[in-house]
Amino acid sequence: MNKQIISMSMIIVVFVSLCSQPSEASRRGADISEAMRESIVYLETSFYGYEQSEPWKHKDLTGNWACGCAVGKYEVITTAWSVANLAYLKALRYGQNEFVGAKIKVVDYESNLCLIELDSKAMSKPLKPLKFNEDYRKGAEVDFYWLSSDNRIYNGRGYIDRALVRKTNTSYERRLHYLAGNTSQRTGAGQVYCVDSKPIGIASQANNRDESSLVPAETINSFLAAAAKDDYEGFGSVGFSVSELLDPSMRSFLKMPANLKTGAYVDDVYNLGTGSDVLKKADVILSINGIALNSYGQFIHPKYELLDFQHLITSKTVGEKIVLELWRDGERIEVQCKVKNFQASEMLVPYHDYDQQPEYIITGGFILQKLTRGYLAEWGDDWQGKVSPQLYNYYRELSFKPTADRSDIVILSYVLPMNINLGYSNLGQMVVKKYNGMTIGSISDILAAQKLNPESKYDVIEFEMDQPVVVIPREQLPAADMFVRRNYGIQKLSNVNL
């Protein structure tokens, strides 16, 4: 009798559980591969960029691919990473044999997004634009789609693990991302992620733990709205850094009342970006636009839960007003500022210089160039521990602090050995202090300095940190430059953006 009851109970439990489980299709939304045929394209890309240590040279041409998602009849969006240092771009539409021409319309490396315009005349028919849905559901099942080079729509699966603010892989900037976990494929090339058949973001980066970062719908929609205007201004950049303020002694030292438990400590203020004009070191940011920050510099977002404060600035468009509530010098105050951003090229040591030839001047075989993160990264893995600590210190401590007097760090990177520089050929990684007596604050200063002291027989370069003086005989320079062209095959002896 008991056995019968148990058996019946089990049958009922199994039946109920079968009934309560949604079907595969309803659980993750229908397979929309077919619909995606009209909305995603295959992008074939060729890159070269420049050799940072030999800035007159392109790198070897390499190829890659990315997924483009239609946001207009002839416009697709992909990640900026997919088009960085682009040499050539073409697109393939589903069902069309021929590649179509494509060009970049707007690229924003800080948002890691790029809007691409396709050659409408070459398209067999227009694309069907997709709308990105900003609804966010933590734990939701996701499907992702891309078109391959053999004109097939592929898809994969995963789930939304969380929303977080993390560094974009194209920039110094920390931006909102979704993190998709347990993904069935590594995705980082613009694949379109959907929840319930609605696009929610594009893949920007993958790791080897089956996780992918997505540029979320919110960022994409803001980018598209800004790109629709004639003059793309981009989004806010943070002009300061904060650290956690957990230590009760530190709070007491700052004369914060015992009942004031919130706020993050401003440990550095830059010369660029939002807040750089109103904040001071040792300020405590209590809230941004009325949204309270905790001691880690995080806030509760109504949709994404706990996020780092940067989102409160980087999600704003340039010119918007920001109100910062601060604890400063033992008092609670409020300051206002406008959202600002900046180009990487404005940094003292630019974080990136995509699509641009590095700035340099070769004179007498001495290669003078602008210090960039790209140059330092040439030292390979763990470059931070390999490069000259002086150069690394400029990057680490002063990247965001250009001044009116110093907008670049100019270095002597290498010497092309030749008669004119006999005895100097082992020099390198030295920071230029003066050129013909003129203090050097930018690479373009070198051009001005070369015209100084016209009566002098020499150009004289002085360096920081106890280094020898470089003395270049001016009358030998024309022949030396010719030698550089002939012997080293360098035709362009300078590249300076004036």
Next chain:
Amino acid sequence: MYFQKFVFVTAVMVLMFTCNLYASQNNEQQQFEKSVILIRSVHQDFDYVTPWKQKAMNQSIGSGFIIEGNRILTNAHNVSNIRYLELTKQNVAKRYPARVAFVGHDCDLATVTPEDTSFFDDTIALEIAGIPRVNSTVSTYGFPMGGNRISVTEGVVSRVETDTYVHSGADGHLVIQTDASINPGNSGGPVIQDGKVVGVAFQGLRMAENIGYMIPTTVIKHFLDDIEDGKYDAFGSLGVLMYPGLHSESYRDYLQVPAQEEGMIVISTMMHSSVETILQPNDVITRIDEYNIDNDGQVQIYGLRLDMSEVVETKHIGQTAEISFYRGGKLMRKTAKVALNRPILEQARQYDKPPRYVCFAGLTFVPLTRNYLETWGRDWQSKIPHYLRYLFINSIQLNTDRERKEYVVLAEILPDEVNSYAADFRSQPLESINGNRIWSLDDVDKAFKQTVESFYSIQFLGNNRMLPIDAEKARLRHPLILNKYNVPAESRLEEEL
């Protein structure tokens, strides 16, 4: 046919000569063998992060040899951080406890003395000769790889040059390269030519086969002269950084140095060095004493072309050198004193000195030294935190404070409620405490001994954040922390032996 005969005759002659030579060499070798000593030692290194502790003990075997004055010469690395030392002669079972008499870590040499002077019975002191010629044959005596029997290996002198002594990791002196095998245990053994010592075997080259190095007798004699007064002062320098820039005719012309002159360009002088007030950047040193300096900074000395530092190496601290140099086209001559001239952040490894420290409220401060940085293990130079690396490589340029004696770093935090939030500041160099600049470990001690009412505010170099320590709580917790973590004393400010 004629050629074959000649070869034969030559072979017989060589054989006869070799037999006689072998007999005499055999006697000579037996004499040497009585003078070559096996040194067994027990070492215990210091812990530079928790400086009141010591590392595990380890035993090693090295070689040494008897020199005049009933002394035994060996390598400093055989007797550094020593806990126990004993000597053994070949074919004698007795072991002789011994002590270190003098040690020069910068030149990797030491003398040891057996407690029982009968040790020297039936031994002879080896004579010290000069620098052997390149391509001449030398014999290395010692106890490689821990054997009890003396090993003798022959090799050829292949090079004489200035190089870094691995024991200190920073000091450079003359070395002689030979292809005689020098293996662990050989260290400290004599290298013999024509019956006299021409070097002390001391280091090898890991990546190359059969390349060994010996300390030449110029360095040995300097060491032995130095200890004549009962203490070792070490090698000195002039404290000047130079660049071989006169290869550039333009640089020469710019500095107004006559065409026929050769020399080295002064880039900078070390703070507190004797030349600080004598030389300036862009001076060109052409001569030191009677030695002309060439454009590579080499002089002709001992019949060899060697680095000009070799002239300074012949002198002891406090002695002087005459320097001739051009400044603005004028030839000048000045007298410079040889001094220790060590950089603010010592580049050389330290031995035999218990690390100094101050431990307050669980925060343990030590001087920033190579020994501390080497606790990061292999590849420490690329693994250490950025600012420490910056200071280690550029301390001479970065330090503009004449009062500074050393850099001090927060090496360890003994966890306690008073320092719960200090972890981010570990391994960072100190800038100030309560606004008082920190020039030495003594300043740290003084700063924490000052009674302050609210906080000890600690600033670090290269860090915008400040570490506040609740002063009252720190005073209360301090003895409890010392007790809890078995710290024997809150500070050690002297380098006692």
